[in-house]
Amino acid sequence: MPPSSAAILRPRGSLAKDKFSDHFKPLRSQAYNDVNPSSRGVPTASHHSLRSIEWSPLGNLVATGSADKTLRVWNPERNTVRHSTELKGHSAAIEKVAFNPVKEAELASISNDGVVKIWDVRTKACVNEVKALGDANALAWAPDGTSILAGNRSGELFQLSPTQSTVISTHKQATATTQMAFCWSGEKVFLPTRDGRIRILSYPDLEPIFQLNHATEPGESTEFMLKGHTAACLTAQLSPTGKYLATGGADSIVALFDTKDWLCQRTITRLSGPVRSISFTWDGSYVVGGCEDGNSPSALEPLTES
Incomplete structure (x- = not known):
């Protein structure tokens, strides 16, 4: 398609957290x-x-x-x-x-x-x-x-x-993976594990990217892994900006790691069940976590860029 006929995309703006209620109030779920x-033409729920x-x-x-x-x-x-x-x-x-x-x-x-x-x-x-x-x-x-x-x-x-x-x-692997997420270049894979840690592997050879540079116990692996959960890590999602990796665990916690120093910068603890799903907004300004407990609301957390 020649440049002159390219579609014009409308800019999308961010929505402040305090505006969410008014924005979604007139909308209805479907x-x-x-x-x-059934054979008699009467709908039967499956x-x-x-x-x-x-x-x-x-x-x-x-x-x-x-x-x-x-x-x-x-x-x-x-x-x-x-x-x-x-x-x-x-x-x-x-x-x-x-x-x-x-x-x-x-x-x-x-x-x-x-x-x-x-x-x-x-x-x-x-x-x-x-x-x-x-x-x-x-x-x-x-x-x-x-x-x-x-x-x-x-x-x-x-x-x-x-x-x-x-x-x-x-x-x-030594422990089972519950789900995995790629970085946007496809060169790294983030693997949540049942022991609460997240492995960072190269792709496609699936080898640890980072190693510890200090002494470990005899027989202990020198592979560097992210630690942010006290129970099984169930899901991971990279933000659209690539600045944060969010992980959800069976401990009802959403952990946010920065992808520069790989430190846990923040935890979200308002959920009351295993966090099995995480999603970022298109611009990376907010992250939402959904848990298994139907009586617990999803937690929406604003992220500020430093």
């Missing part, structure tokens, strides 16, 4: 119920335990994965099942769904059946699958969309290609 019609939800890169689609093997792609403007697309093929609970960061119609899903499937959501076809990954539960696309990192509850990490049916490489 429920998307997965209801299938109850799901939602495990994963993901927006497509351009925001045109929303994918959901459930404990009852239901994998669905929704039209955000239509809240009924008949306007959604169900992708069938997994034989166990779906733990994670993720869109290819650079291909709007390519979706990856990982299930307890030990299979990663790559879908073309336009045709509903499974275009590739990788099997025998064990009790798989973690999945992330590299930022350039050319590879996928998957993990299971036995501590194994698998590097996959969206076009190959075999594993490219396998890496064994």
